[in-house]
Amino acid sequence: KSGFVAIVGRPNVGKSTFLNRVVGQKVAIMSDKAQTTRNKIQGIYTTNESQIVFLDTPGIHKPQNKLDEYMDQAALSSLQEVEAVLFMVSAIETRGAGDNYIIDQLKKVKTPVYLIINKIDEVDPNQLLPIMDTYKKAYPWAEVFPISALKGNNVDQLLDSLVKIL
Numbered sequence: 001k002s003g004f005v006a007i008v009g010r011p012n013v014g015k016s017t018f019l020n021r022v023v024g025q026k027v028a029i030m031s032d033k034a035q036t037t038r039n040k041i042q043g044i045y046t047t048n049e050s051q052i053v054f055l056d057t058p059g060i061h062k063p064q065n066k067l068d069e070y071m072d073q074a075a076l077s078s079l080q081e082v083e084a085v086l087f088m089v090s091a092i093e094t095r096g097a098g099d100n101y102i103i104d105q106l107k108k109v110k111t112p113v114y115l116i117i118n119k120i121d122e123v124d125p126n127q128l129l130p131i132m133d134t135y136k137k138a139y140p141w142a143e144v145f146p147i148s149a150l151k152g153n154n155v156d157q158l159l160d161s162l163v164k165i166l
């Protein structure tokens with residue numbers, strides 16, 4: 001079993017951290033600064049039975065000019081060609097315009113979307129359910145997965161779930 005999975009999300013939500021953990025080697029630059037990851041970077045998760053090729057997709061953001069618009073179209077069409085999209089958000093930041101824009105874009109694709117709420121190591125367990133609820137309301141079709149890319153919480157469960165849909 002093998003397939004492609006795209007990762008989208010605003011800068012700094014933890015996409016590169018997740019990729020580095022899953023792929024087991026550094027494939028993307030990690031930084032506190034926004035937009036460090038300039039290119040679509042592929043990392044491959046491999047087990048005995050399966051292989052997932054992850055695509056880091058930094059191109060989805062609100063278009064500012066014609067070139068941006070073109071890039072967004074390219075990013076959007078690449079999302080049609082993968083088996084699943086991981087839409088990553090941060091549990092420690094409130095949902096913003098950037099997240100809402102991506103949600104609107106994802107509504108245009110038929111690909112299954114996993115809403116990954118990252119950085120749960122930083123939130124009180126009691127706060128997690130309300131956070132999950134607000135995202136479920138905004139995007140009811142997505143499967144919601146709270147994880148910590150940094151500490152590894154729930155990452156194996158997410159990978160198992162992805163492998164099942166390949």
Ligand code: GDP
Pocket residue numbers: 009010011012013014015016017018029030031032035037118119120121122147148149150151
């Ligand atoms: P990207 O821009 O989406 O690729 O985000 P990065 O992977 O570069 O992460 C941005 C910052 O968030 C870095 O300082 C990471 O160490 C931190 N970070 C990523 N994942 C987690 C997590 O699960 N928990 C915590 N506490 N910090 C995280």
Ligand code: MG
Pocket residue numbers: 015016017028029030036037
């Ligand atoms: Mg990155």
